Amino acid sequence: MRTLRALAAAAAALTVAAGLVGCGSDDSTAPSPASDRISGTVTVFAAASLTETFTTLGKQFEAAHPGVKVVYSFGGSSALAEQIRQGAPADVFASAAPANMQQVVDSGDVTAAPATFVSNRLQIAVPKGNPGHITGLADFGRTEPRLALCAEQVPCGAAAKKVFEVAGITPQPDTREQDVKAALTKVTLGEVDAALVYRTDVRAAGDKVEGIAFPEADKAINAYPIAPLAKAPNAAGAAAYVAFVRSDQAKKVFADAGFDTP
Structure with a gap:
C-alpha cells in the first residue's frame, strides 16, 4: 500500500513539474513590454509641408510595428488646430509653427510638452x-x-x-x-x-x-513642434509615433527633404 501511495505521489509531482515547465515555455514567448505592443490606428494631424516626409515615415513606422496603421490629415496648421479644439479625434498634432501648437496647449488638448523636431524656411x-x-x-x-x-x-x-x-x-x-x-x-x-x-x-x-x-x-525660420494629444484614442500609438519622429532614422528623412534638424 505504501508503495502504491509513493508511486501516486511521484506521479502527481511529475504532473505539477510538467505544468511548471509548460508555464516557463509560455513566459519565453510572452509579448514584449507594453511600450512595444502598440496596435490599431494612429491618426496624425500634420502641417501640409510635412506631407512627403511624414508619408515616408508612416511607412517606416508601420513596418516597425506590424498591424499598425498610420492615417494622416494634412492641412494648414491653423485649420488643424481649430479642428482639434472642436473635438476632432486625433492622436498626434505636428504644427509648422509654435503659435498654432500653443492654441491647442491653451485649450487643454495637449498636456505633454511639445517638442521641436525640425525647422524650415x-x-x-x-x-x-x-x-x-x-x-x-x-x-x-x-x-x-x-x-x-x-x-x-x-x-x-x-x-x-x-x-x-x-x-x-x-x-x-x-x-x-x-x-x-x-x-x-x-x-x-x-x-x-x-x-x-x-x-x-x-x-x-x-x-x-x-x-x-x-x-x-x-x-523668419519656422520651428515645427509635435505632441501627443490629451484625448488621443490611441495614446500608446501616439507616444510611439512622436518618439519615432524624433529618432535618428527620422532625422535623416527630414534632412534629405531639406529641413533643418535640431
Missing part, C-alpha cells in the same frame, strides 16, 4: 523656365507678376508677412491660399509666376518648379 517657387522673370523678393511688391501667398493665419503666410516687413515690401498677391501646398500647386499649374513656399516644398516638387533663395528668409 521660405523660398520663392517659380514655374520651370521662370517665364515671369522673377529675380527676388522685390518682385512681390510689383503688380505685374501673378503672385500667390499663403493666408496670414497659416504658418507660411505668417512667415511671409515677417519677411516682407523686414524687407520693407508691401506684397501684391493675386491669391492667398489656405496651406503651402495649395500655393505651390498654383505654380506647378502655371497659374501664377511665383509663390512664397518652403524650400522643402520646392525640393519635393522636383523639376516642376525652380527655387529662388533670398536673404530675408533667414529672419
Whole structure:
C-alpha cells in the first residue's frame, strides 16, 4: 500500500513539474513590454509641408510595428488646430509653427510638452523656365507678376508677412491660399509666376518648379513642434509615433527633404 501511495505521489509531482515547465515555455514567448505592443490606428494631424516626409515615415513606422496603421490629415496648421479644439479625434498634432501648437496647449488638448523636431524656411517657387522673370523678393511688391501667398493665419503666410516687413515690401498677391501646398500647386499649374513656399516644398516638387533663395528668409525660420494629444484614442500609438519622429532614422528623412534638424 505504501508503495502504491509513493508511486501516486511521484506521479502527481511529475504532473505539477510538467505544468511548471509548460508555464516557463509560455513566459519565453510572452509579448514584449507594453511600450512595444502598440496596435490599431494612429491618426496624425500634420502641417501640409510635412506631407512627403511624414508619408515616408508612416511607412517606416508601420513596418516597425506590424498591424499598425498610420492615417494622416494634412492641412494648414491653423485649420488643424481649430479642428482639434472642436473635438476632432486625433492622436498626434505636428504644427509648422509654435503659435498654432500653443492654441491647442491653451485649450487643454495637449498636456505633454511639445517638442521641436525640425525647422524650415521660405523660398520663392517659380514655374520651370521662370517665364515671369522673377529675380527676388522685390518682385512681390510689383503688380505685374501673378503672385500667390499663403493666408496670414497659416504658418507660411505668417512667415511671409515677417519677411516682407523686414524687407520693407508691401506684397501684391493675386491669391492667398489656405496651406503651402495649395500655393505651390498654383505654380506647378502655371497659374501664377511665383509663390512664397518652403524650400522643402520646392525640393519635393522636383523639376516642376525652380527655387529662388533670398536673404530675408533667414529672419523668419519656422520651428515645427509635435505632441501627443490629451484625448488621443490611441495614446500608446501616439507616444510611439512622436518618439519615432524624433529618432535618428527620422532625422535623416527630414534632412534629405531639406529641413533643418535640431
